[in-house]
Amino acid sequence: MLTLYLPRDAAALAVGANAVARALKDEAARRGVEIRLIRTGSRGMAWLEPLLEMEQEGERLGFGPLAPEDVPELLDNFDTHPKSLGKIDEIPFFNRQTRLTFARCGVNDPLNLDAYRAAGGLNGLEHALRLSPEEIIRDITESGLRGRGGAGFPTGIKWETVYKANGTRKYIVCNADEGDSGTFADRMLIEGDPFLLIEGMAIAARAVGAARGYVYLRSEYPQAHATLSQALQIARRAGVLNRAFDIEIRLGAGAYVCGEETALLNSMEGKRGVVRAKPPLPAHAGFLNCPTVVNNVLTLAAAPTIMARGAGFYRDFGLGRSRGTIPVQIAGNVRRGGLFETAFGMTLAELVTDIAGGTATGRPVKAVQVGGPLGAYFPPYKFTTPLCYEAFDDQGGLIGHAGMVVFDETADMLALARFAMEFCALESCGKCTPCRIGAVRGTETLDRLRAGDPAARPLIEDLCETMREGSLCALGGFTPYPVLSALRHFPEDFTPVQEAAQ
Numbered sequence: 001m002l003t004l005y006l007p008r009d010a011a012a013l014a015v016g017a018n019a020v021a022r023a024l025k026d027e028a029a030r031r032g033v034e035i036r037l038i039r040t041g042s043r044g045m046a047w048l049e050p051l052l053e054m055e056q057e058g059e060r061l062g063f064g065p066l067a068p069e070d071v072p073e074l075l076d077n078f079d080t081h082p083k084s085l086g087k088i089d090e091i092p093f094f095n096r097q098t099r100l101t102f103a104r105c106g107v108n109d110p111l112n113l114d115a116y117r118a119a120g121g122l123n124g125l126e127h128a129l130r131l132s133p134e135e136i137i138r139d140i141t142e143s144g145l146r147g148r149g150g151a152g153f154p155t156g157i158k159w160e161t162v163y164k165a166n167g168t169r170k171y172i173v174c175n176a177d178e179g180d181s182g183t184f185a186d187r188m189l190i191e192g193d194p195f196l197l198i199e200g201m202a203i204a205a206r207a208v209g210a211a212r213g214y215v216y217l218r219s220e221y222p223q224a225h226a227t228l229s230q231a232l233q234i235a236r237r238a239g240v241l242n243r244a245f246d247i248e249i250r251l252g253a254g255a256y257v258c259g260e261e262t263a264l265l266n267s268m269e270g271k272r273g274v275v276r277a278k279p280p281l282p283a284h285a286g287f288l289n290c291p292t293v294v295n296n297v298l299t300l301a302a303a304p305t306i307m308a309r310g311a312g313f314y315r316d317f318g319l320g321r322s323r324g325t326i327p328v329q330i331a332g333n334v335r336r337g338g339l340f341e342t343a344f345g346m347t348l349a350e351l352v353t354d355i356a357g358g359t360a361t362g363r364p365v366k367a368v369q370v371g372g373p374l375g376a377y378f379p380p381y382k383f384t385t386p387l388c389y390e391a392f393d394d395q396g397g398l399i400g401h402a403g404m405v406v407f408d409e410t411a412d413m414l415a416l417a418r419f420a421m422e423f424c425a426l427e428s429c430g431k432c433t434p435c436r437i438g439a440v441r442g443t444e445t446l447d448r449l450r451a452g453d454p455a456a457r458p459l460i461e462d463l464c465e466t467m468r469e470g471s472l473c474a475l476g477g478f479t480p481y482p483v484l485s486a487l488r489h490f491p492e493d494f495t496p497v498q499e500a501a502q
Contacts, residue, residue: 001034005053005060007106008039009191010223011184016067017050023068024052027075041192043106044339045093053088053106054078060088093355097341098317100305100325101298105192110227113234116195122240124304128203133163136207140303142311144323149175149259149296149401150474152322152389155303158293161283162208165291172204172213173268173287173294177252177259179218180372182331182403185339186297190217190224193301194231198240198247200300203307204293205245213247214287216264219254256427260473261294263429274429275473296401298327319345322388332369332405333359342387349383352406363408367490369416371400373423374478376485377413396485398478413486413493418446420482424475435476438467442483449494457494460487 006012006021021037028035045051051064052074062085063074074081089095108115116122128136141156162170174197178186190197201213217225228249235241255273257263262276265287286292302324306314315323322344328351330337335357352358352365359365367377370387376397378385385391392399407416425439442463449456464480471477487494 001036002028003036003038003055005038005040005055005106006050007042007192008223009042009188010221011042011046011188012049012051013223015049015065019068020050020052020066020071023071027071031075033075038109040108041105041110042188042339043088043094044102044188044341045091045336046338047336048085051085061086062088062091093336093338093340096355098325098343099341100314100317101196101301102189102193102327102339102341104196105188110192110194111230111234113195113238113240116193120308121195121304122199124307125199125202125206125240128206128307133207133209136203136307137163139306139311140207143306143314144318144321145299145302145306145314146322146389147296148298148302148326152399155295155299158283158295159204159207161281162210162291162293165284167291169212169288169290170208170210171287171290171292172201172208172210172300173261173265173282173292174201174213174215174297174300175259175261175264175294176215176217176221176224176297177264178221178297178401179256179259180374180401180403182369182405183329183372183401184331184403185327185329185401187221187224188339189297189301190221191227194228195235195240196301196304197228197297198231198235200303201247202240202245203303204295204300208291208293210293211245213245214268215247215249216258216268217249217251219251225249225251255429256423257429257473257475260475263473264294265292272429274431277472298401317343319343319386319388320390322390326387326399326402328387329401329403330356330406331403333361333408334406335360344388345386347384347386348378351387351404352383356406359406359408361408361410363410365406366409366411367407367413367486369405369407369482370402371398371478371481372403373420374398374474374481375400375403376481377416377489378485379489382489397481413490414446414450417483417486418443418450420479421446424479428475429473432470432472432476434467434470435472435479438463438471438476439479442467442479446483457487 048064050066053060063083137160145155146152176186258267258273263273267273282292282294327341369375369377421442428435430436445456445460467476468480
């Protein structure tokens with residue numbers, strides 16, 4: 001019997017994975033060949049999807065990107081198929097990774113709890129259940145784990161704050177409202193290894209004394225919703241979730257601002273999704289005014305590895321105060337897009353040139369934006385910057401969710417800066433004046449700059465500083481990052497039309 005593996009996550013489905021699956025089954029039936037087709041999550045090599053894997057003598061051989069018409073020749077002879085990729089583990093994009101969080105993605109059926117256990121799943125939770133809350137928090141703190149969805153706040157401090165907060169009820173909230181451009185790691189993990197997220201949330205609950213957890217999931221992820229819903233049912237039947245701790249999914253309505261933790265909490269409570277003033281912090285008065293841990297998917301998903309393998313093991317990866325691994329999502333104008341998990345410290349040059357293979361167009365790279373639509377643009381002369389929180393802060397950028405979007409020399413940086421301002425104007429919740437009004441005035445000022453108004457440049461710089469200092473949340477506070485970085489690193493694109501004509 002042939003054992004074959006084919007992803008069923010959204011990225012693979014979007015390029016025809018189900019059609020390939022049907023072709024495999026039909027062709028095998030026609031030939032009388034017995035196959036076992038296991039639908040998995042994605043390995044993260046998006047340019048090779050649909051990526052079929054065949055198990056042979058304990059190793060996985062890859063074929064891709066496959067189309068239904070490739071199937072007959074595939075079953076004729078695996079060894080000489082033109083889309084043969086060799087051993088999966090030897091593909092350079094894959095074997096250069098340090099896979100901790102995504103170690104199981106693409107390996108087995110994401111809804112097979114027995115396979116999850118066999119691959120080391122639930123070891124972290126079982127170890128955590130033998131520890132006191134203080135010991136769990138100590139290990140998370142000593143690991144150096146920081147929030148993987150925003151500014152990199154130390155996870156151990158957040159958990160300790162909730163643990164020590166007064167309250168008869170406490171909650172774990174997973175922020176899976178993955179709205180940043182160029183990001184897909186949350187979706188990929190939920191669709192490829194949902195039990196890891198469940199296990200991480202259960203560990204957090206044990207640490208802080210929470211009996212209930214919520215996953216706030218963006219409604220644009222129907223495949224992730226379906227997979228996680230089934231995984232929760234399986235976990236309940238197996239006793240992994242029970243009366244002591246259970247998890248519920250809450251779907252967002254597509255508002256970008258609800259990726260901010262307090263707007264998210266308002267949305268969960270059935271209120272308008274607007275940011276809350278701080279203090280109080282969610283750790284003291286969060287969901288339903290109770291102490292609440294709000295963490296990103298990747299933050300919670302790192303906890304099982306730390307619990308199972310030790311704080312020291314996790315801390316040994318990384319650079320400076322940026323410890324562990326970071327799943328970099330490579331998108332935009334690149335030859336090889338996908339998810340690349342690596343220890344903190346790899347430079348942008350390595351990621352763009354060696355890993356991503358440069359631009360798909362073959363033109364020189366002009367800029368890379370890291371951290372979503374509100375991240376700074378990095379020019380090539382800053383590509384020696386290592387991927388870590390401190391280095392990016394020093395260069396006026398942010399890592400955020402580690403989405404990386406690459407642009408070639410044809411990119412119009414003024415147009416991209418205007419997009420950031422207009423995006424903020426459209427998505428602002430309206431709570432604070434710098435974001436609500438500043439983004440509108442900023443869009444107008446950039447239009448004036450494009451039209452040749454020499455007074456527009458100092459105005460946009462002053463307005464950006466006002467937004468950065470006065471906004472209540474990341475939307476207004478970080479919008480100046482792409483605008484100012486584009487203005488300062490690519491001044492030729494901001495030359496007024498009239499001045500250029502002279």
